[in-house]
Amino acid sequence: DHEGRVVVVHNGIIENYLDIKEKLLASGHEFSSETDTEIVAHLIAYHDRGNPFEAFMSALRELKGAYALAILFRDQPDQIFVARKNCPLLVGITENEGQFVASDVAPMLSYTRDVVFLDENQAGIVSNEGLKLFCVNTGEPISFQIERVEWNPVMAEKQGYKHFMMKEIHEQPDVIRNTIGTRTSEEQGEILLEDIGIDSARARSLNRIVITACGTAYYAGLVGKYLLEKAGQIPVDIDLASEFRYRDPILDENTLVIAVSQSGETADTLAAIDLAKQKGAHTLGIINVKGSTMTRKVNGTLYIHAGPEIGVASTKAYMAMLVAFQLLSMYLGRLRGNLEAERCRELIHDLKVIPQLIEEMLKEKKLVEEIASKYMNFSNFLFLGRDINYPTALEGALKLKEISYIHAEGYAAGEMKHGPIALLDKDCPVVAVMTRGPLYEKIVSNVQESRSRDCRVLGIITKNDRQVLHHVDDALEVPDIDPVLSPLIN
Numbered sequence: 001d002h003e004g005r006v007v008v009v010h011n012g013i014i015e016n017y018l019d020i021k022e023k024l025l026a027s028g029h030e031f032s033s034e035t036d037t038e039i040v041a042h043l044i045a046y047h048d049r050g051n052p053f054e055a056f057m058s059a060l061r062e063l064k065g066a067y068a069l070a071i072l073f074r075d076q077p078d079q080i081f082v083a084r085k086n087c088p089l090l091v092g093i094t095e096n097e098g099q100f101v102a103s104d105v106a107p108m109l110s111y112t113r114d115v116v117f118l119d120e121n122q123a124g125i126v127s128n129e130g131l132k133l134f135c136v137n138t139g140e141p142i143s144f145q146i147e148r149v150e151w152n153p154v155m156a157e158k159q160g161y162k163h164f165m166m167k168e169i170h171e172q173p174d175v176i177r178n179t180i181g182t183r184t185s186e187e188q189g190e191i192l193l194e195d196i197g198i199d200s201a202r203a204r205s206l207n208r209i210v211i212t213a214c215g216t217a218y219y220a221g222l223v224g225k226y227l228l229e230k231a232g233q234i235p236v237d238i239d240l241a242s243e244f245r246y247r248d249p250i251l252d253e254n255t256l257v258i259a260v261s262q263s264g265e266t267a268d269t270l271a272a273i274d275l276a277k278q279k280g281a282h283t284l285g286i287i288n289v290k291g292s293t294m295t296r297k298v299n300g301t302l303y304i305h306a307g308p309e310i311g312v313a314s315t316k317a318y319m320a321m322l323v324a325f326q327l328l329s330m331y332l333g334r335l336r337g338n339l340e341a342e343r344c345r346e347l348i349h350d351l352k353v354i355p356q357l358i359e360e361m362l363k364e365k366k367l368v369e370e371i372a373s374k375y376m377n378f379s380n381f382l383f384l385g386r387d388i389n390y391p392t393a394l395e396g397a398l399k400l401k402e403i404s405y406i407h408a409e410g411y412a413a414g415e416m417k418h419g420p421i422a423l424l425d426k427d428c429p430v431v432a433v434m435t436r437g438p439l440y441e442k443i444v445s446n447v448q449e450s451r452s453r454d455c456r457v458l459g460i461i462t463k464n465d466r467q468v469l470h471h472v473d474d475a476l477e478v479p480d481i482d483p484v485l486s487p488l489i490n
Helices: 017-026 036-047 052-060 164-170 172-180 200-205 215-232 267-278 293-297 316-335 341-361 365-375 387-404 413-418 440-451 466-471 483-489
Strands: 006-014 065-073 076-085 090-092 100-102 114-117 122-127 130-135 208-213 236-240 255-261 282-287 300-303 380-385 407-412 430-433 457-462 474-478
Touching (some): 006 036, 052 076, 052 122, 172 316, 200 316, 208 215, 208 267, 215 236, 215 316, 215 483, 255 267, 267 282, 267 293, 282 293, 282 316, 316 483, 380 440, 387 407, 407 413, 413 440, 430 440, 440 466
Parallel strands (some): 208 236, 255 282, 282 300, 380 407, 457 474
Antiparallel strands (some): 006 065, 065 076, 090 114
């Protein structure tokens, strides 16, 4: 604040900050920035009448929007005041090394694996004596549970890789193995999912599934839609959580709502779960972080066991989400009588082979670098896919945007003639997922359309598929696998 008494760390957006700022300006406060974060410090100082915690709580009751806050008072340096609303916040607890405040587990793994996840509208005091929690609305003390995180510090270190993303790409085979774990019985052709809260009776009563998620998790959900409809023979809708939560979706007790989130703290996805539960739907979370807010909201959980994900662009968590959807679709298919045991056995066997195949693919680093060097100066890309690999094209485009800041769009290849083809020329390459599958001939036809516009084509193709080579300028070959599992390879 302008007198230097209150220091704020803030994640989120204060929606009513302009109204609050107007009030504070009228009372003599001077601001040094245009940020919504600065008004939090001033508002607390405005309410301070000698009791810092009361000032903090009074300020919180005026704030609208989303926040994870850590507050320090100059005159009380041995206490940090914390609060959360629609943003993740957790406190790491230790016996001898003090307490830690963060928005994610990973930064504090070197110090502790004992954490407390704050719930919505909770505030607290963190000191050397530990943690005290209170309800923001009533001021009443709240009891809490300390969760033990299974990850260890070594899992969060680079282990010789140049950066975390490269490390996490190379962890994908083990993550797939961990997500499969002991959840399959290849001998009997069965999937074992004890914690999802869906027995045979509930599985048969389902008449609809809705998947909701954000970003990469949403694209994993799109793959899940194909899998669940095919194996479970259930209609599946998928909605971005930020859209779902603000609609009035039609749900009932025979609807399964699947929420997907690596962190288990995605604000829009948490709000979507609340809405689903209000309408009586059964909720299932596909989640990485145990003990996170989402795990306490949903009726059942399907953990993906990806370990800490430090890289901003999700890699291994996306792969684990695909495996989770594969397992779930097979489980529901068996319970509903739509998937034969023999077919389930085949899929289980092929799924278990995939980590080894990916390990072989990751050795092709030199070829990938050579191809990247050919394409590095383009500023626009179009990614094309069909059927279950349409989401692969969307995810590929997202990755290129996130990592290189190059503009890229993913499209269902059959839609290319309805607009995107007009943008294609020698300056806009196409990345086409054209591995063998039910629509193989059609995607080849779509690529031929692209080449008629003089654009360069990089094909993701099935190994030893010689007939497709004359349709592409460059190719990355992947192992031949059951088309249902091909998104994991592609």
